[in-house]
Amino acid sequence: MEQTPPDPERQVQPASLEPLSGPDDDLEAAVSKEADGAQREGSGTDTMTENNFFLKKIEISVSEAEKRTGRNAVNMQETYTAYLVETRSAERADSQSVLTDSLWRRYSEFELLRNYLLVCYPHIVVPPLPEKRAEFVWHKLSADNMDPDFVERRRIGLENFLLRVASHPVLCRDKIFYLFLTQEGNWKETVNETGFQLKADSRLKALNATFRVKNPDKRFTELKHYSDELQSVISHLLRVRARVADRLYGVYKVHGNYGRVFSEWSAIEKEMGDGLQSAGHHMDVYASSIDDILEDEEHYADQLKEYLFYAEALRAVCRKHELMQYDLETAAQDLASKKQQCEELATGTVRTFSLKGMTTKLFGQEAPEQREARIKVLEEQIGEGEQQLKSKNLEGREFVKNAWADIERFKEQKNRDLKEALISYAVMQISMCRKGIQVWTNAKECFSKM
């Protein structure tokens, strides 16, 4: 897989690590599973085994979340959640892993890291962060950021983000990323010192380019279109799924009422009493089973959400291309008009409207020395312009090549991940059906014994 020649500044240079090896090394980063049972989708492990170029085997985990209070930038009290990021190096021989680094990060620091990566690697489809605020919630699920379930799902999402970065052939080598995992204090300052914010393209510039670019690479136009569709369809899917979850919850929970009433009724029934009572118990079991079922489904929704946010990352790459292309087109146009001006001056014909041409007409021809001087300036500018155009062209082509390589990688990842998510959804449904059959078979037996 081809990559942009790595910027030496950004390369990982940790003291204890071996020197940079080539792409053929067999490297892996494993997912560390948490004690409370939260699991990442299996594809993560597979992806990393194949694609990871990290120097040595490491394991990254976001293992804990803690509520903290502190003072914010304007010296006001605030509550936030901090996440424990642990890095372990796994020895090859045995499966013992040694904790090498452990530090606390809050969501805003993850955001900073991502923004940095976005600016510095515009040709890469940068993995997204989990949502900042809970969206597409079905009503029983809390939309509160401090809700433990939300925090838990966010913890998993953050871990997922780090693992995706660590398994990316280019991003994993980034120094700032390495420092994020290893340097707790001063990391923010270090990032800001890189001055990456200055390199960021302004939104306005990007928007302008989108509208005015004449010849973007067709593939990027298609990709943009695809990402719009992906975003739209997944949003819709998540919305409806949340509504379906709501309704399903209702169906299950109402059955729970039978439990109570059957129990009370059984008190006055001699023959039917036992049957009613035990059937009621099964109704309670049925009603409470929905909680776990929907919790599992929430995991599925999170998997889809990741790709919803990935769509935005795709669009960012397309925008960068449009910007570069627009820049190129503008430079080319500029050069062309200078060449024309030069030619006109040289031959004395005025074919295009220019202020100089007008004033010349009005105030008379300028002196030959002045004309020569101007031609010389223009020729210099044209020379420079041609150089710039050449380098811009090269840059542009490099960008397209590298971006497209990463996009291909992304597409394969996406297909794998989504397929797996969809299959696991089917598995969830099967489990739900089996539970349903069990409960109702038990209930039926109780009813028939009444």
Place this chain on the structure above:
Amino acid sequence: MEGERRASRARSSDLPAGGDGAESPGGSVPLPAGSCSPALLPADVLDLDEDEDDLEVFSKDASLMDINSFSPMMPTSPLSMINQIKFEDESDLKDLFITVDEPESHVTTIETFITYRIITKTSRGEFDSSEFEVRRRYQDFLWLKGKLEEAHPTLIIPPLPEKFIVKGMVERFNDDFIETRRKALHTFLNRIADHPTLTFNEDFKVFLTAEAGELSSHKKQGPGLLSRVGQTVRAMASSLRGVKNRPEDFMEMNNFIEIFSQKINLIDKISQRIYKEEREYFDEMKEYGPIYVLWSASEEDLVDTLKGIASCIDNCCKATEKRMSGLSEVLLPVVHEYVLYSEMLMDVMKRRDQIQAELDSKVEALTYKKADADLLTEEIGKLEDKVECANNALKADWERWKQNMKNDIKSAFTDMAEENIHYYEQCLATWESFLTSQTDLQLDEDSEDKL
């Protein structure tokens, strides 16, 4: 038998042989085992083989004996006895088959109303013909119920569907409403037909057989509306007195009725709510599947998987629909009927109490008015008989009713459980087949890669 199937279409219309119409009334003729009607069984379970029918029979024999000894009010008709003997060898003693169908709207200048077609098929001698077809409106049913209550104040008369639905239905002639009512009216008539006493009621026969004109003239006979209202008022007032001296059995019965009424009402509400939630779930699911299809249009590599999921969801949708209709066809009508029954039971208790109160007041009068002692004693004697008859009738009918209730409830809930099992089995099948197809594809892809 065709007619039999049609008559017993609604589950709840089939009642255990405790209410078999062709039984012997007055005397205690022990019926040979195996001769009783399996009318207990719901329509589609009638396909069971004879053995199962026989098992049900044994459990009903005991209650039959009770009814025979406790129901002095059952008309003894030689013809009905003959009918009964004739049917002894057959597995089904039912000789009166009623269906209610074909609701039709009638518009007059004054009002709009619905009539229902009632078809009766019978082999009973007292009926002039073996088949009747008449049209009746709800008012006629109300009249019939009133007459039955009048004639048998302490029997448990089957309930009629409500006059109006309080909430939700603005349009009186909404299709669902009419269909629900039709089914309930069908059940009503069949319950009467299965009741050992009520089935021989004269007004019932007139209701089933008289042409429109005949019916209205028949209706005009007998106590008018006003007198009936008067009766009700008096009944309310004096029933309170009857409560004081209510015998132990009836205290227990009353207690049961109170609690049962509470619980069945709750169950009715819960069941209606479940239906509503299932419907809303269905509506959302209908929208859910197509989104996966939409998505498949932009994903060339995931088309099969996405379309597969969409089709699973659609199948689950269909299964939900079936589950819902099962609920509305079986559980909801049965539970609702018993809600109405519980109200009936309370009225029956009140009427019994009122009859008792009449006696009690005369007895009280006797202790204070020595003058009319003889007259009072005579009256008291008559009233004591009346009270005893009323109590016995109620006791017998109570046992029968409880048995029916147990069977109906059991059957309805077993059916609901069955519907749910079936629903989940269908869903399971569709998802499993999807999963298999995906893993098969995976294996194919893997083997292709290896090649």
